[in-house]
Amino acid sequence: MNKNEIMDKLAQTIRTVFENPSIEIKEATSANDVDEWDSLAHISLIEEVEKAFKVKFALGELMKLQNVGQMADLILKKSAK
Amino acid sequence: MQLRKLIQDRISAGNLNIYDRQGEHLLDTNIQREYQCIRNYILSHVKDSEVIAIKATKDYRYLLTVLACMEIGIPYIPMMVDYPEHRVEQIREDSHFKLLVTDDLLSAMVQNNSSGRELGPENPEATSYIIFTSGSTGKPKGVMIPRKALSNFMQWVGDEFTHVTSQDHMLQVTEFTFDIVLTDVGLFLQKNVHVHFSNFNSDLFRLAFEIESNAITTLSTVPNNLSMLLSDVMKDRVNLSKLHTLMIAGARFSYGLYNKCKSHLGTSIHLYNLYGPTESTVYSHGKKMTFREDEDCAGLNVTIGKTLPNVTAVVVKDGEVKKTGEEGELLLGGIQLLSKYMNDPEKTAQALIEFQGKTFYKTGDIAFCDPRGDYYVIGRLDDTLKVRGFRINLLDVDSYIHKLPYVEDCATIAIPHEIAENQTIAFLRLKSPKTVKEIKKDLLEYLLDYQIPEKMVMVESYPVNSSGKIDKKVLKENYLNSIKKTGAV
Numbered sequence: 336m337n338k339n340e341i342m343d344k345l346a347q348t349i350r351t352v353f354e355n356p357s358i359e360i361k362e363a364t365s366a367n368d369v370d371e372w373d374s375l376a377h378i379s380l381i382e383e384v385e386k387a388f389k390v391k392f393a394l395g396e397l398m399k400l401q402n403v404g405q406m407a408d409l410i411l412k413k414s415a416k
Numbered sequence: 417m418q419l420r421k422l423i424q425d426r427i428s429a430g431n432l433n434i435y436d437r438q439g440e441h442l443l444d445t446n447i448q449r450e451y452q453c454i455r456n457y458i459l460s461h462v463k464d465s466e467v468i469a470i471k472a473t474k475d476y477r478y479l480l481t482v483l484a485c486m487e488i489g490i491p492y493i494p495m496m497v498d499y500p501e502h503r504v505e506q507i508r509e510d511s512h513f514k515l516l517v518t519d520d521l522l523s524a525m526v527q528n529n530s531s532g533r534e535l536g537p538e539n540p541e542a543t544s545y546i547i548f549t550s551g552s553t554g555k556p557k558g559v560m561i562p563r564k565a566l567s568n569f570m571q572w573v574g575d576e577f578t579h580v581t582s583q584d585h586m587l588q589v590t591e592f593t594f595d596i597v598l599t600d601v602g603l604f605l606q607k608n609v610h611v612h613f614s615n616f617n618s619d620l621f622r623l624a625f626e627i628e629s630n631a632i633t634t635l636s637t638v639p640n641n642l643s644m645l646l647s648d649v650m651k652d653r654v655n656l657s658k659l660h661t662l663m664i665a666g667a668r669f670s671y672g673l674y675n676k677c678k679s680h681l682g683t684s685i686h687l688y689n690l691y692g693p694t695e696s697t698v699y700s701h702g703k704k705m706t707f708r709e710d711e712d713c714a715g716l717n718v719t720i721g722k723t724l725p726n727v728t729a730v731v732v733k734d735g736e737v738k739k740t741g742e743e744g745e746l747l748l749g750g751i752q753l754l755s756k757y758m759n760d761p762e763k764t765a766q767a768l769i770e771f772q773g774k775t776f777y778k779t780g781d782i783a784f785c786d787p788r789g790d791y792y793v794i795g796r797l798d799d800t801l802k803v804r805g806f807r808i809n810l811l812d813v814d815s816y817i818h819k820l821p822y823v824e825d826c827a828t829i830a831i832p833h834e835i836a837e838n839q840t841i842a843f844l845r846l847k848s849p850k851t852v853k854e855i856k857k858d859l860l861e862y863l864l865d866y867q868i869p870e871k872m873v874m875v876e877s878y879p880v881n882s883s884g885k886i887d888k889k890v891l892k893e894n895y896l897n898s899i900k901k902t903g904a905v
Contacts, residue, residue: 370852373870374618375644381621382649394625394653 336414341388341407348387349403352380362404390414417567417574420538423487426605427451431582433610435630437475450477450526455484457525458515459532462490466514467546469507471495474591475613477522482545482592482601488535489563491543494592502862503556507548510558510759540564546758547595547694550800550809550867558758565697565752566598572724573602576702579686580661582608586634587626589614589641594805595698596665596690599636609634620644624654631658638666638805640837643673646680656681665690665699666805667837668793671716674705683707691720691793694807695767695777697752700727701791711788719790726751729791731783732771738784745797746783747776801830801838806866810888813840813869816862820855822848827878827886828869831896842869843878843891 336344346360353371366372372380384406385391390413400406426432430444454477462468468485470492472478485492493511495504497519507513517525544566548556586609590597603609612630616623624645627635642664644650662677662685669689677687687707692699703721705712712719723729730737733744753775756764767778782795799810810828817826825845833839844855852872859868879890 370856374620378620378644378647378649394621394628397621398619398625 352383365402417571420487423483434476435612437613451480453526453528454480456532457528460530462514464536467491468515469493469513470517472519473497493546550812559694560755562755568726568751569697570602574606580607584633585610587612587614587632598698628655634661636663646676661686663688667802669718674718695754696748700748717792743784746779746781749776803838808867829892840869841871843873843875
C-alpha cells in the first residue's frame with residue numbers, strides 16, 4: 336500500500352469508529368479537529384487501526400503521533416518491514 | 417504531627433529524588449536553593465493573614481510552592497495552569513488572594529535573594545489550603561481546610577503505607593487542584609519516595625508509557641484511568657508488574673474494576689479503595705483490598721472501608737441514625753472537617769450541621785455500614801456527580817451554558833459509562849445555528865475541560881413535567897432508549 340491508499344483506509348476507519356461518515360480527514364487532522372475524538376475514542380481508534388492494517392504500535396510510537404498523516408507514515412513504515 | 421518541622425526536615429535532609437516533567441533527575445542542592453527562594457519570596461510578599469493562589473504547570477516548582485505555604489502557614493489556593501480567566505476572577509473576587517503564582521513568577525521567584533521574615537507561630541486552627549469546587553449556582557465554593565485536619569491526614573499517610581520506602585518510585589499524575597495529590601505529598605515527605613511528574617493529560621498511552629519507563633511502583637489515580645490501563649488494548653502493551661501500591665479514589669470503585677484488578681494485577685498488590693469529599697480533607701475512609709470477596713464487597717458494591725483515625729461517620733435518614741445495613745445519607749465528623757466555605761455562611765450552615773451534639777458534614781452521598789463497620793457508598797442525593805474523578809454539578813453546568821447568547825434553553829444529563837463512570841450529555845435549543853465545536857470552544861471561557869458536556873444534542877423541544885419544567889428523567893430515559901435502538905454509545 337502507498338501512503339494515499341493508507342490515508343483513504345485510515346479515513347474510512349476513523350469515520351466508522353466515530354460513527355460519523357462526514358468527517359473530513361486530511362494529513363494534518365488531529366484529535367483537536369474532531370468532536371468525537373476524545374481519550375476513550377482514541378483507544379478504540381488505535382485498536383481498530385491495528386486490526387485494519389494488521390500492525391501493532393508500541394507505546395512510545397503512539398505517544399509521538401500528532402496527526403493522521405503521522406499515523407499513516409508509521410503504518411507505511413511498519414508495513415514495509 | 418508538626419507539619420512545619422516535617423517539611424523543614426525533609427527538605428534539609430536531601431536525597432529528595434525529584435524528577436521534573438522532562439524526566440530529569442534534579443540535584444538536591446538546586447531544589448533546596450529554589451525552595452528557599454520561593455519560601456523567602458512568599459515570606460517577604462505575603463502576611464500570615466493573607467492568601468496566595470497558584471496557577472502553574474504541574475511540576476516540581478508547584479510542589480515546592482505548596483510545601484513552602486504549608487511550612488510558613490499561609491493558605492494556598494491551587495489552580496490548574498489552564499483555568500479560564502473567568503474562573504480565576506471569580507476566585508480572586510471571593511478570596512482576595514495577595515499573590516498569583518504563575519510559571520513566569522516562579523521563574524523570577526527562584527532568582528529571589530531576599531531573606532524573608534521570621535516565621536509566625538504554627539497555628540493548628542489556621543487555614544492550610546482552600547480548594548474551590550463546583551456549586552449548583554455557577555459560583556465555585558471555597559472549601560477551607562485547617563492545618564490540624566491536614567496534619568491528621570498526613571499522620572494517617574505515614575502510618576498506613578508502611579510498605580512504601582525510599583526505593584519506591586511514584587508518578588505524580590493528579591493536578592494539585594485535586595486533593596488526592598496530598599497523599600503523594602505525604603509519601604514524599606514521610607517515605608522519601610522518588611517523585612516523577614507526569615505529562616499525562618488525557619492520553620492513556622502516555623500514562624502507560626510513563627508508568628513503564630519510570631518503573632513506577634506507587635500510583636494514586638481515579639478509577640477510570642485504572643480501568644483503561646487494564647483494558648484489552650492496553651494490557652498486552654504495558655508492563656505494570658513493578659506497581660505494588662495503587663491508591664484509587666475520586667469516584668466509585670466498581671465491582672467490575674475490582675474483578676479486573678484481581679485477574680490482571682494479582683492479589684499481592686496493595687490496592688486501596690479510598691473515599692472522601694474535599695470537605696473532610698482528602699479521605700475520610702479507606703480500605704486495603706484483601707481480595708476476599710466477603711471482606712471487600714457486599715453484593716455488587718465494593719467497600720470504602722472504615723474511617724481514618726479521628727474521623728467519625730454516621731448514616732442518617734429522617735433525623736435518625738440507621739442500623740447496620742440500612743441506607744441513609746453519610747454524615748462525616750471529626751478533626752478533618754472543613755472550617756467553612758469561604759465567605760459563604762449560608763452554604764456553610766447547609767453543609768455543616770449539628771447532630772446529636774456534634775458537628776457533621778452532610779456529604780449528600782447515600783451509604784450503608786456493614787456489621788464489620790465497613791462503609792459502602794451507593795449513590796447521591798442531588799445533581800452532583802463524578803466525571804473522570806472530578807466533582808461536577810449538572811445545574812452548575814446548565815447555568816454556564818445558558819450564558820452563551822445563542823442558547824435558548826439547555827438541559828444536561830448524565831448516563832452511566834463503563835469506563836468514565838458518567839458521561840454528560842447536553843440537550844440544547846439554539847437561537848441560531850452553531851456547531852458542537854464552536855459551542856465547546858465558547859464554553860472553555862467559563863468551564864473547565866471536564867465540566868464541558870462530552871456530547872451535545874440539538875433539540876427542538878423538551879419533555880416537560882406537570883409544572884412545565886424540563887423533565888430530565890424523561891429526557892434521560894428517551895436518550896437511553898434511542899441509543900439502545902441504534903447501538904450507539
